[in-house]
Amino acid sequence: MTYSQPGLFELQPTFTVHSLFRLWVMDVLAALRAMPAHSVHTAFFSPPYWKVRDYGVSGQWGQEATMVEHIANLVQLFHELRRVLHPTGTAWLNYQDATAQNGRPATEAEIEACARRTIEKNYPTDQFAKANGWNRSAGTAKGSGLKVKQMLMLPQRISLAIQETGWWLRSEIVWEKSNCNSENAKDRPSRSHEMIYLFSPSSRYFYDIHAVRNNQWTSPEGWVYGSQLRTVWKTTAARSLSKAHPATFHPELPRRGVLLGTSSLGCCPECLSPVLPIYEPGPADLAAQRRCGGNSKGEYHGKGRRDYAAEGAQDPSEVKRRRLKSMVPYRLCAARTSCACLRSPDHAIPCTVLDPFSGEGTTGRAALMNGRAYVGIELHPGHAQWQIDNVAPMASLLGRLR
Ligand SMILES: C[S@@+](CC[C@H](N)C(=O)[O-])C[C@H]1O[C@@H](n2cnc3c(N)ncnc32)[C@H](O)[C@@H]1O
Structure with missing residues (x-):
């Protein structure tokens, strides 16, 4: 399987009626405009961050002269995405902020050498940049209109701009990278997180609240234990599988987006x-309730000393009582169709996950490993080829298993 020129690469796996792997090797807006309306259930992606790295391919995003142009591009992307998303769909946007800097941008050879050393020798990008006399976010001070050392606040600016176009901004998630290298700055804490925003085109959308839980474990009887997922997601720093891509997801991130944003039971083929x-x-998780301060029956009868109602404040004892009560496991017991055309859930086909900046296909792997169909968009021919060689075969295997 080889990719030769821009266009749609599609894999039709044996024994399935629709494709599980589609890759548009072209510019993101061109691909979105060519995709059928309402064909995607969730999109999980990370665009090229503004002026952080040069992917060495013409037409790439992230190299816009100003921050305003970069934000406008992402707003345009969400405009196209709205048509492509199913009305019940969601979009997850991952973005890391940077600091306004002057200085010389890196040459392509430097970026390559830096990526190689970061991956092979775990050498911090910032230290490499400093040693070689360039800044990762070079030119951001000029293009943002901000003073050097100011935070750009780009994740927030982008998400607010998208919200203003009518999208529902539903969650702000902090991706904490537990073992990431420290930055060079000596006058502030070293940044160790990125942001993830959950958007929906309407106020009601598909979200499988029990698909991912905190401290999740499943009993032999199929009961899924754990508390409701919180907004800080902690993983180790990401590592590229191909060793050629400088900015990949940790696979746990798209795994969560796929499980929360698409139905494990599939969708109507019509x-x-x-x-x-x-x-x-x-049955209540008695051990967990007791661990969290419940009595032998897992209940909590403590009383606050203040008159919280009179003060118009929330009573912490009441909150604790409610939280202990909610410590119950869940189990999938039935399925319900949400349209008139699907007569039985048995006729459902897999839901579809999109990554419009798919790099080496981390989202695609998460989708296929969880039985969903995958659509990727990628401009860089080398990254696209890697997906065709390494991700597409998973779709073919899944097609045979189904
Ligand atoms: C941050 S990386 C995404 C990595 C991906 N999340 C992963 O885990 O592999 C951004 C990707 O967007 C691609 N890209 C840049 N400009 C693009 C454009 N205009 N259209 C489509 N893809 C583009 C780059 O080649 C790069 O692979």
């Missing part, structure tokens, strides 16, 4: 409406 999972609550 209108693509998701099949809704129905969960039943199980």
Whole structure:
């Protein structure tokens, strides 16, 4: 399987009626405009960050002269995405902020050498940049209109601009990278997180709340334990599988987006409406309730000393009581179709996950490993080829298993 020129690379796996792997090797807006309306259930992606790295391919995003142009491009992307997303769909945007800097941008050879050393020798990018006399975010001071050393606040600016176009901004998640290298700055804490924003085109959308839980474990009877997922997601720093891509996801991030944003039970082959999972609550998790301060029956009867109602404040004892009560496991017990055209959930087909800046296909692997179909868009021919060689075969295997 080889990719030769811009266009759609599609893999039709044996024994399935629709493709599980599609890769548009072209500019993101051109591909989105060519895609069928309402064909994607969730999009999980990280665009090229503004002026952080040069992917060495003409038409790439991230090299816009000003911050305003970069934000306008992403707003345009969300405009196109709105048509492509199913009305019940969601979009997850990952972005890391930078600091306004002057200085000389890196040459392509320097970026390559830096990426190689970071991957092979775990050498911090910032230290490499300093040793070689360039800045990772070179030119951001000029292009942002901000003074040197000011935070750009780009994740927030982008998400607010998208919100203003009518999208619902539903969650702000901090991706904490537990073992990332320290930055060079000596006058502030070293940044160790990125942001992830959850958007939806309407106020009601598909979200499988029980698909990913904090401290999740499953009993032999199928009860899924753990508390509701929180907004800080901690993983180790990401590592490129191909050793050629400088900026990949940690696979846990798209895995969560895929499980939360698409139905494990698939969707209607006609209108693509998701099949809704129905969960039943199980017996209370007594051990966890006791660990969190419950009595032998897992209950909490403590009373606050102040009159919280009179002060118009929340009573912490009441909150604790409610939290202990909610410590129950869940189990998938039934399915409900959400459209008139699907007569039985047995006829459902896999939901579809999109990554419009798919790099080496981390989102694609997460989608396929969880039985979903994948659509990627990637401009760089080398990155696209890697996906065709390494991700597409997973789709073909999944197609045979189904
Ligand atoms: C931050 S990386 C995404 C990496 C991906 N999340 C992964 O885990 O592999 C951004 C990708 O967007 C691609 N890209 C840049 N400009 C593009 C454009 N205009 N259209 C499509 N892809 C583009 C780059 O080649 C790069 O692979």
